[in-house]
Amino acid sequence: MYLRHFARLFSAMAGPRPVVFSGPSxxxxxxxxxxxxxEHENVFGFSVSHTTRKPRxxxxxxxxxxxxxxxAMQAAIDNGEFIENAEFSGNLYGTSKxxxxxxxxxxxxxxxxIDMQGVKNIKKTDLNPLYxxxxxxxxEILEKxxxxxxxxxxxxxxxxxxxxxxxxxxxxxxGMFDVVIVNDKLEDAYGRLKDTLLExxxxxxxxxxxx
Ligand code: ADP
Ligand code: 5GP
Numbered sequence: 001m002y003l004r005h006f007a008r009l010f011s012a013m014a015g016p017r018p019v020v021f022s023g024p025s026x027x028x029x030x031x032x033x034x035x036x037x038x039e040h041e042n043v044f045g046f047s048v049s050h051t052t053r054k055p056r057x058x059x060x061x062x063x064x065x066x067x068x069x070x071x072a073m074q075a076a077i078d079n080g081e082f083i084e085n086a087e088f089s090g091n092l093y094g095t096s097k098x099x100x101x102x103x104x105x106x107x108x109x110x111x112x113x114i115d116m117q118g119v120k121n122i123k124k125t126d127l128n129p130l131y132x133x134x135x136x137x138x139x140e141i142l143e144k145x146x147x148x149x150x151x152x153x154x155x156x157x158x159x160x161x162x163x164x165x166x167x168x169x170x171x172x173x174x175g176m177f178d179v180v181i182v183n184d185k186l187e188d189a190y191g192r193l194k195d196t197l198l199e200x201x202x203x204x205x206x207x208x209x210x211x
Contacts, residue, residue: 016204018047018100018110018127019197022119023134023171024164025089026146028183029113032134035190036197037111043204045103047112050076053091056151066096083125086117089159093118100127107207109200115163116170132196133177135168137184 021029037044050066050073061067068076073092077085085094095112103110112129114122119131136142142164146157171180179196183189194201 015104015107016109016200018104018112018129019200020112020114020119020122020129020131021134022114022116022131022167022177024136024142024167025160026142026149026164027134027136028145028186028189029134031186032183032190032193033111033113036193040201042208043109043201044111045106045108047095047099047103047110049093049095049099049113050082050085051091051093053089053093083127084114084118084121086115086121088115088117089156089163095122107204109197109204116167119170119176130179130196130200131177132193133171133180134189135171135180135182136164137182139165139168141184 021033023029033046037046048062048064048066050068052068052070052073053065055061055064055067059065070092073085073094076082076096077092077094081096081098082094083097083100085092087093093115095114095118100110100112110129112118112122122129136145139161143157143161146152146160152160171177179192181189181192181196
């Protein structure tokens with residue numbers, strides 16, 4: 001009884017639990033996250049990762065990613081500034097300690113959009129997030145979505161498809177994810193996502209009105 005009380009008190013003090021989103025490139029993570037953040041203003045905060053890849057049209061430095069050179073990123077990694085980092089499709093990606101702290105300082109639910117290696121490495125930390133996997137209905141549909149998005153060269157697309165088949169197998173590993181959402185119809189997947197996060201969303205809103 002007391003233990004449960006203290007566990008609740010402690011988690012309220014530590015702030016809302018972060019949420020990790022993972023899954024193959026093209027599965028729909030950004031689409032779902034943008035929708036979620038737009039509908040729930042002041043509830044979520046995006047952990048802005050660093051990357052050495054070039055920005056896509058419409059992406060903004062500091063909002064979607066911090067776009068950096070490999071040299072600068074490697075130096076920051078060596079300096080201990082990152083919680084995790086990984087090489088994906090020929091580029092470096094990583095979550096800085098500052099990116100997560102910036103969100104947690106505002107008492108928002110910190111969202112991390114990271115690949116499979118990131119998930120494995122975050123599991124070694126004390127971040128204790130909820131792990132959600134976003135999956136495409138099939139490899140064929142994933143390929144079509146990635147091609148229609150029109151953001152990758154053929155070479156890069158092939159690299160992403162190869163990584164996707166590994167990511168799809170990874171999501172089936174027992175205990176790796178708390179929830180797996182198949183993004184077939186967008187509205188259905190979004191509904192499941194909201195259901196999954198309902199309690200956390202309500203907690204953040206409740207704490208905001210009471211403080
Ligand atoms: P990720 O962030 O996982 O790489 P995106 O959110 O960029 O994936 O989605 C990949 C492409 O698929 C985008 O062009 C997006 O508009 C489209 N898309 C996302 N979800 C769906 C869906 N449920 N049905 C059809 N197209 C989708
Ligand atoms: P994209 O280039 O499509 O934005 O991202 C490619 C992959 O890198 C996606 O699977 C995305 O989740 C992952 N990614 C983005 N930021 C990070 C990060 O900070 N760390 C790790 N490990 N992966 C990331």
